Amino acid sequence: MGRLTTKIGYENLRNARILENQARLASLGLPKTISDLRSIVSSAKPEKTQKRRPSKVVNGGSPLRRSNRLKGITIDSTTEHLSLRRSGRLRGxxxxxxxxxxxxxxxxxxxxxxxxxxxxxxxxxxxxxxxxxxxxxxxxxxxxxxxxxxxxxxxxxxxxxxxxxxxxxxxxxxxxxxxxxxxxxxxxxxxxxxxxxxxxxxxxxxxxxxxxxxxxxxxxxxxxxxxxxxPHCIEDKGINPFWICNSSLCLKKRKMAPTGIAIFRAREMGYKSVAHLLMDDLQQAEKRRR
Structure with a gap:
């Protein structure tokens, strides 16, 4: 009961101070001044803010390049300045x-x-x-x-x-x-x-x-x-076993990877050519399978 009485007393005191301050502001004429300022600001503010669109800049002042179809020009193959670029083979x-x-x-x-x-x-x-x-x-x-x-x-x-x-x-x-x-x-x-x-x-x-x-x-x-x-005919006749053509085309047909620049590795290992190195590799692979 004591706490409720104290709260009511505080609110009464607060309301009295608010009324006193409002009376003091009214005697000075401040409420009217504030309302006038708000009306001025609201009238100066635009209704809706519009986004500024960037202007198009044309560099050099030269006309835009457009296709003949958009310009309404019919292409004539006999006209020299409108002729298409074609290879000599297509032109006969x-x-x-x-x-x-x-x-x-x-x-x-x-x-x-x-x-x-x-x-x-x-x-x-x-x-x-x-x-x-x-x-x-x-x-x-x-x-x-x-x-x-x-x-x-x-x-x-x-x-x-x-x-x-x-x-x-x-x-x-x-x-x-x-x-x-x-x-x-x-x-x-x-x-x-x-x-x-x-x-x-x-x-x-x-x-x-x-x-x-x-x-x-x-x-x-x-x-x-x-x-x-x-080498193709030598292999077909069976004259020299494992002597095959080592071009990239022929190796790919055999499901083998092309050797690339293998001559340096072949010479370092003492072989006369890439074909001799490849022949020895095939012979060793055949022995391992056996």
Whole structure:
């Protein structure tokens, strides 16, 4: 009962002080001043805040690039300034090789046939090239660069170059006395590419560099040996067990990983070539399976 009486007394005293303060503020005129200030602030405040949109900036003042379809222009293939960029093959023009003189487009695609006119099969290092003109010759610059690299050749030619089965480079060979690569005589074999005496196929075409590094053979010895056989034919005939072609294409067909640049490891281990290293690995694997 005492606590309730004390609380009521405190509230009465508090209410009396509030009324006294309000009377004092009213005598000073402050309530009217506060209401006036609130009305001024509310009138100056905008009803809704709008986001400011950034203005578009055009750099350089140049017109925007638009497609002909959006500009309503019909594309005419005969119009020069609206013609599409297309390759020479799609435009019906033949590709000019490094061996063709400027302005001449008289060389057709090569290696389309593998037989001579009398029905005899052509060597793989002398594929057929259809030529309409007989006065083709290498430019002085190409002739000077052709013999810079005797291993694989230094001049790429998509028409007269013969693709190596391993490195797959269609280059003119660097042999000085090769009439095919120097004089573009397509009836002569390339002295810088091998030819299998059995299959006469592209599997037996190897350049000097790949022949030496991958199989440990010299081009001069292969050239003098009229019965030389490629690794594919040697394997088919069972002449030398585990002697296989170690090109990436052939190894992938065997579900084997390509050897990559394995010549350094082969020479460190005392092997003559990558083929000799691979042959020994296959022999060891065969012994372990037994």
């Amino acid at each position: 023009k033949s590709v000019e090789p490094t061996s063709t003189p400027p302005g001449k487009e008289d060389v057709e695609d090569n290696q389309e046939g593998s037989f001579r006119g009398d029905g005899e099969k052509r060597p793989a290092n002398a594929p057929l090239v259809k030529i309409k003109a007989s006065n083709l010759q290498l430019s002085p610059d190409v002739s000077a660069r052709r013999c810079n690299s005797k291993g694989r050749g230094s001049v790429y030619d998509s028409i007269f170059g013969i693709c190596c089965h391993f490195c797959r480079q269609k280059k003119l060979c660097g042999e000085e006395d090769c009439k095919r690569c120097s004089n573009l005589d397509v009836d002569q074999p390339c002295l810088g590419k091998t030819d299998c005496s059995v299959c006469h196929s592209s599997n037996g075409v190897l350049c000097r560099g790949c022949l030496k590094v991958r199989y440990g053979e010299e081009m001069e010895e292969v050239r003098d040996n009229k019965e030389w056989m490629c």
